[in-house]
Amino acid sequence: MSISGVLAGRTALLLRSADRASATIAALRERGARTALCQLIDFELPADTAELDAGLRRLLAGGFDWCVFTSVNTLTALALRAKAMGLELAVPSATRIAVVGEATARAVLKLGASVDFMPEADHSARGMLAEWDALRASPASVFMPQADIASATLRTGFAAHGWDAHIVVAYNTVAAPADPARALVSPAGAPATDLPPGGRRLHIDELAASLPDIDAVFFTSPSTVDRFLAVAPAPDAALDLIAIGDSTAARLRERGFTPAAVADLPTPAGMIAAWEAALAASGPGRPRPTRT
Structure with a gap:
């Protein structure tokens, strides 16, 4: 269940391709949150x-x-x-x-x-x-x-x-990116790359410098944890690190970071609910961002 208003004005970083992120971007937008997208792994x-x-x-x-x-x-x-x-x-x-x-x-x-x-x-x-x-x-x-x-x-x-x-x-x-000759692209054709409203794309070279504008990072696998920390080895402690499941949470802990929350279900709704719960649990002292 959504916790009304707790995500408004905040920004989540998704570390996946546009086609895999579209549902999460749309769901976050419904809650007043923005999304930054930076694909770090491919298949x-x-x-x-x-x-x-x-x-x-x-x-x-x-x-x-x-x-x-x-x-x-x-x-x-x-x-x-x-x-x-x-x-x-x-x-x-x-x-x-x-x-x-x-x-x-x-x-x-x-x-x-x-x-x-x-x-x-x-x-x-x-x-x-x-x-x-x-x-x-x-x-x-x-x-x-x-x-x-x-x-x-x-x-x-x-x-x-x-x-x-x-x-x-x-x-x-x-x-990312995968070898075009072996890339895992559906036989039906290349996936859509346009972002829904509320999303913006980051190049990997921009990632570390953009983190001050990010409130949470969604990790969908242990490999995204490793790749993210290779690009941004010292993320700010204020970032909410949200794990899709136990194995991803375990990788964060192995690398010296404590997940703010772990999703009950490995779905966009599960990830978002975990972030909402983490923010709600931090109490009214957790300020909302004032940037525009």
Whole structure:
């Protein structure tokens, strides 16, 4: 629930691309807040896709009991490889699908497939292991394409339950911009780059100097924490550092910074609610900015 007026006049820094930030920019604008945007990380296909391609062919041939998608990026990577191989990305109806959260579920539905499992409370690898009853039934085969920097949480969980897990790197996380030849761009075309009203774009060279005009930074992954601190290693203590989840919060702490708040859900609404709650908890002594 929105805390009325607490964000008015404040500015949040988003460290992602325009297409991924548009929903957050619009929601912040509704609350009277402004947004600065500086994309620090990007995504690209691995240089060698042989293992990914083999897993994709097996998936499309019905060779797995389950397929796990932990991000929209994995679906984009599979769509790119399917197109390159002249195949249709259509998960067989007998293959069940598990996803980590709502954005990934929506991407699966766009493929014309259905979602058989999504954690209700904790939209993370940890939450999947805790809530996924099928894991505690008979062992099964599972295909999981993932990022090169993904944690071993699910891999360890599958092994503990005796599942035959085929886990492959679907995409690499790199400093922006990605190599155009391997950039993770939807086969439907390049994403929109125009910012909604209320947003302004910062070049990476402007980032450190612009921080005095920023009230909060939204971190959506551990890699954005690392990249941000590489560009701005000594952010002001007055900045509210908002983490999308526990792993991102843990990375901030590892780097010597305390998150002002951690989102309950890894969504734009969850991030914004976390910032609102942090400001409300700081009490009436927390002044609103006076800049224009």
